[in-house]
Amino acid sequence: MMFLTVGSQMPFDRLVKSVDAWAMRNPSATLFAQIGKSDYRPQAMEWVHLLGPEKYRKRFLEADLIISHAGMGTVITAADYGKRLIVMPRREGLGETRNDHQIATAKWLPDHFGICVAMDDTDMMRALDGWPGIVPCESTNADAKNDLVMVLSKFINS
């Protein structure tokens, strides 16, 4: 199963359309989409607007591949669960977000994890065609997290 998730705050029709187009050409693939506030209605995959956290987690765990906007929530969760991940950053110029931080995020993602970045429709088709070859995300750097937790504990208890 492939799980598409685009965040809940703003629509991301470009991504939903792109994945749906691939799904139409690949009827044997099973996809499930959480489309948030997107207007486009998928034709070739099961979809909902928003899943509650428990159902979201279940879909995430079951999925062989996650397809998402370049939001840190999905990236961290994919790293935690060791999932393959394709992200498409939202673009400010297309009204998909309010600033281009997802482009910035997407630039360093491939270096830090095995995350596949698709900047546009063509990239997405290529990424989806070759999805079994994507390396699952590695779990995150425990040392950096422990450092931050320690500094925070110290501050709280001081």
Next chain:
Amino acid sequence: MKKKILAVSSGGGHWVQLRRLQQALDGQDIAYVTVHADYKMDIPSGARFYTVRDATRWDRWHLVVLLFQLLLIFWKERPQIVISTGAAPGYLSLRLGKLFGAKTVWIDSVANVEEISLSGQRIAKYADLWLTQWPHLAVSTGPHYKGSVL
């Protein structure tokens, strides 16, 4: 002695990052403030939970509603420490925290790789601990780098 903590974030990645810092809050008297009622199932038993309006700096009316919601929460909770991973609800909470005499912590989202967020820049004066999660964004006058959730 247990400290009264208010841990605040908006949805998605901000919430995921706040949750990853739970270990630092264990054993304290915690109240969470976020924007989706569903997130309640993520928090440890015994912690209190509030939801507020999911506002951004682009919708002023929502910001006003959010501010009043937060004021009520502060009135009730009287936190000693306010911690946030962003965005708008966290920014306003740190400002209120200072008014109510709390110590404040801002942890800028790890999503801000090239520059600290706008709310992160503006919160500087009101954050006792002002952190970025990227070493290359740290400056000696702050924000500081002390680790990252990733």
